[in-house]
Amino acid sequence: MSFPSEMLQRIELIFNEALAVPEGDRQSLIEARCQGDAKLLVEVSTLLDACVAEEIVAAARLQQTRDIRANDAERIRVGAYEIDRLIGRGGMGAVYLAHRADGNFEQQVAIKLIDLPLATDLFRERLRMERQILAGLNHPYIARLIDGGVTTDGEPFLVMEYVDGTPINRFCDENALSLAQRLLLFRNVCEAVQFAHQNLVIHRDLKPDNIFVTAEGTPRLLDFGTAKLLSPSRPGSESELTRQGFQSFTPQYASPEQVLGNAITTASDTYSLGVLLYLLLTGKLPYELKEFTTSEMLRVICEEPPHRPGHGNGLHIDTDLEAIALKALRKEPSERYLTAHQFAADVQAYLDGKPVSARHGTYSYRAGKFIHRHRIGLAAAGLVIASLAAGVEGVLWQAKVANAERRKAEAQAADLRQLSNSLLSEIDEAIRKLPGSTGAQQLLVSTVLEHLDRSTKDSRDPKLLLDAATAYIQLGNVQGNMYSEHTGDTQGALASLDKGVAITASLLEEQPKNAAVKHALAWAHRSRSEILFGIGRTQEAVPEMRTAIALFDELAAGRGSSLDTLLDSAAAHGRLGAELGVPYWPSLSDFPGALAEYLKAREIYQRAIAVDPNNIRVLQAMADNHRMVGAIQMQTDPAGALPELRAAISGIDSLHEQAKYEMAIRRMQSGTIGPYAGALIEIGHYREALAALEQGQSIYRELLAADPKNIRAVQDVEAGLSREAEAYQERASGIFPEEGANPRTDAANALKVLLDQRSVLEQILRVEPHNGNWESKLGMVLIDIGRQQRALHLENGSLDVEQRGLTILKEVAQRPDAQAYQLFDAANGLITVEPPSLREPALAVKYAERIVERSSYHNPEFLLTLANAYRANGETEKARAAAKRGLELLPPETSTTVMSRVRKLLRAQLK
Structure with missing residues (x-):
């Protein structure tokens, strides 16, 4: 095909447009577009005929192989996948729905192939470029790359996440989304585009057909087949297709510089986003193209101003929103939003009722x-x-009238104080009980923080300061306290709480007998401790909680103490118990100390029950106390912990129906199932444990579906997956044989759950990127994934996965603030990683010795890890001594003792 570049461009544009319409409408469309150009008409018609013929042949071949042969090996396979049906075609190739067919696990995917008559090495180059681009993009709003390779015919292919969704404009219209809902969805699309730009990728073809929205309302950016890499370190990254005249874009969404063939920058994507926003707001495009000739595109897109949005789609488009859309559509790239982030920020400012940068606002x-x-x-x-x-x-x-305004200021201060209390106590208390409330909390935080900082500046009014401190404490908990629904901003939370501590400490010096001030200071220390514990800084958290307990106990000492005072004191003791010895979190592993604190809390709860026997908060707290006592007992006597855990489940079930379905209690239901299943796993009752975990996961995912941005709900899902993977791996290992179990099936199930767990951990780390707890968990999960892959003889890539896991574990463990369970994961990873050549038993001994010392030799699981590390390092006598010390922590063995995993493995080390 030796044509001028303009002819090639017109052929491609008309061909792509014709493919998108029903076959019966194609001829009239191409005749209209070709405008009497016989040569152009012949070329496009020939290309379409060849495409249709190829589709017919391909469909017949697919049906024939399925009709004649039932053998999987003879079906149409692409790598480990079998093609089910055609999803769609474009100018470059086709996308098929497929499923994994190698029997390892079930997975539905989308496969992209070049199988059109136009296919040349240039198109293969573009597909390989798309694969390279997608490999570097891991974002929740971008369809992810799963696999890739070469077919038996030598053609490259991509395996991508299958997005079962609807183009964004259709989704908005079919679901009758409001203006605010459309803007929030568009803002998420901007976030995905910004992420691509930060990774030096320009999409170059942003349009509704490349932005699908799932039924849950989550957008997915698709098709990077025309994308461009910005990296100067990649010579030749500009496709040969582009150099030969294939300027791949959709005219209706193309920027002026794309039409002119000028250099493409991120501003080109910003322009396309502007067209998309215009479409979502009005239901139509800002320009009307009729002929699709180069001259028309140059005139309309590069010269004519866009139509003003008006009031399409039944939405009110005010001056601010119009300014935002038109700024993105400016002809000169430098006059648009410089980044997709700036675009999204202006949209958010509009939603928040703030000034938008698209308007140079007057006073x-x-x-x-x-x-x-x-x-x-x-x-x-x-x-x-x-x-x-x-x-x-x-x-x-x-x-x-300044004097008059100053007189008003006193009344204003009182009103502002009342406003803060109302926003943070009444409103937040209400929204925290509702699913899907994270967005409302974020809006509440930003509004109130700005308001508080302004109202407390230079104030000396003790009442105002106390109310402000209370508001700062409430705000800190909304921002980042893991014990309640929060927005994930732990650093912002600590900053807010520091302000609360500073204000209340100063007030208490002036008013040492003021009970309200003392309570606020205690609450600030407790909240600060909880957040520090949540991010793994337990050594700092414990003294903060002890300070809070001293103040709370002082307030609760009197016989006539109120119910709220008793609950505050008991809760603080419980929180300290968690920090001292809660399992599977960065506690100090002081199980006796933790149990003592929980039993102190139980005594105070019993006092509270005497005050109000039917109070739901007290009954809920007592049920949670049973749960935590069981979790502590499980570390040394899992069978003995089961009665406490069953008492917790029974206590939650006894709450009346309305309370049972409040978010906090629903979470407690699922949170009780975890330790209960853990105890069952420890004594080898795997089938019963898995049944319980299935019930817990249904609750976790129900809460997450109600509020996908709720990071705490995501963390709960991860905890459930962790237990489930543990159950399958333990049963596959054969420590406790269970009738009817199949080790290979368990290994396959464990791998499937571990892959899900990895995805969830990566999602959490996008919100909390430097949290050592989650990093350490991810490292261990990667090693477990590699181990299960080897058990299933899926060794391709397993070495890379395990090496990455080991790197993460060592990096976290080497930090000065590394916590006990982070060192625990590192030690276990270093002696279990495959192949054995990767193991470092001497370093594992070093980490294991540190955690055993930190736990004051109270944790039998840590002593088992130390014994394993010594054994791996060839220090047999030390291994026996460590195992003996671990066994001494367990209850004396009798004829009725139920054997636990830890006891069995410690006994094995004595040999």
Whole structure:
């Protein structure tokens, strides 16, 4: 095909457009587009005929092989996958729905192949480039690359996540999304594009057909087949297709520089996002192309201004929103939003009622936005908003009445104080009980933090300061306390709590007998301790909690103590118990100390029950106390822990129906199942444990589906997957044989669960990227994945996976603030990683000795790890001594003792 580049471009554009319409409409469309150009008409028609013929042949071949042969090996296979049906075609190839067919696990995928008559080495180059690009993009709003390779015919292919969804514009219309819902969805798309740009990738073909939305409302960015790498370190990254005239883009969404053939930058994607936003708002495109000739595209896209949005789709598009859309559609790239992040930020500012950068706002504009945003607070404070809206004249007038305004300030302070309390206590208490509330919490946080900082500046009013401190403490818990629904901003939470501690400590010095101040200071220390514990800084958390306990106990010492005071004191003892010895978290592994704190808490709860026997909060707290006592007992006597754990389950079931379905209690239901299943795993009752875990996971996923951005719900899903993987791996290892179990099936199930767990951990780490707890878990999961792959003889790639896991474990363990369970994971990883050549038993001994010392030799699991490390390092006598010491921590063995995994493995080390 020796044509000028403009002819090639027109052929490709008309060909792609014709493919997208029903076959019966194609001829009339191409005749209209070719405008009497006989040569162009012949080329496009020939290309379409060849494409249709190839589809017919391919379909017949697929049906024939399925009809004649039932053998999997003879079906149409692409690598480990079998093709089910055609999903769609484009100018470059076809995408098929397929399923994994090698028997290892079930998986539905989308496979992209080059199988059109136009296929040349240039198209293969583009597919290989797409594979390279997708390999570097791991984002929740980008369809991920799963696999890739070469078919038996030598053709490259991509295996991608199958996105069962709808183009974004259709999703918005079919679900009748409101303006705010459309903008929030669009903002998420901008987030995905920004991530691609940060990874030096320009998409170059952003349009609704490449942005699908799932039934849950999650967008997925698809098709990087026309994407471009920006990296200067990759010579030749610009496709040969582009150099030979194939400027691959969709005209209706193309930027002026794409049409002109100029250099493409991230601003080109920003322009396409502007077209997309315009479409979502109005239901139509900003330009109308009729002929699709080069001259028309140059005139319309590069010269004509876009139509003003107006009021399409029944949505009200005000001046601000119009300015945002038109800024993204400016002809000069430098005049648009410089990044997709800036674009998204302006959309968010619009949603928040703040000034948008697309408008160079005057004082009156900014004041008006402020008034609208804070109209409730300003009305409550009695401010004269008309003076602000008047602009400069209003400011001058206010200067004349400054004395009057100062008199109003006192009343304003009281109203602002009331507003803070209302927002953070009443509203947050309500939204935390509802699923899907994370977004509301984030909006609440940003609004109230700005308000608090302003209202407390230079204030000396003790009442105002105490209320502000209380608000800061509530705010910190909403931002990052793992014991409640939170937004995942742990650093912001600590900053808010530091302000609360500073204010209340200063007030207590001035008013040492003020019970309200003392309570606020205790609450601030407790909250700070909880957040420090949640991010693995347990050594700092424990003294904070002891300070809180001293203050709470002082308040609860009197006989007439209120129910709230008793609950606060008991909860603080329980939290300290968790920090001292809660399993599978960075506690100090002081199980006796932890048990003592939980039993102190139980005594106080019993006092509270005497005050109000039917109080749901007290009954819930007592059930949770049984759960935690069982979790502690499980470390030395899992069979003996089962009665406490069953008492916890029974206590939750006794709560009346309305309370049972509140979010916190629903979480407690699932949270009790975890330790209960863990105890069953420890004594080899795997089938019963897996049944319990299935029930727990249904609750976890129900809560997560209700609020996909709730990081705590994501963490709960991970905890359940961790237990499930443990059950399958333990049963596959044969420590406790179970009738009817199949080790290979268990290994396959373990691998499937571990892969899910890895995905969830990676999702958590995107929110908390430097949290050593989650990094350590990911490292151990990767090693377990590699081990199960080897057990199933799937060794391709397993070495890379295990090496990556080992690298993560060692990196976390070498940090100065490495916690006990992080060292525990590292030690176990170093002596179990495959192949044995990767093992480092001497380093494992070093880590195991440190955790045993930190736990004051109270943790039998740590002593088992130390014994294993000594044995791996050739120090047999030390291994026996460590095992003996571990056995001494377990209850004396009698004729009725139920054998546990730890006891059995410690006894094996004595040989």
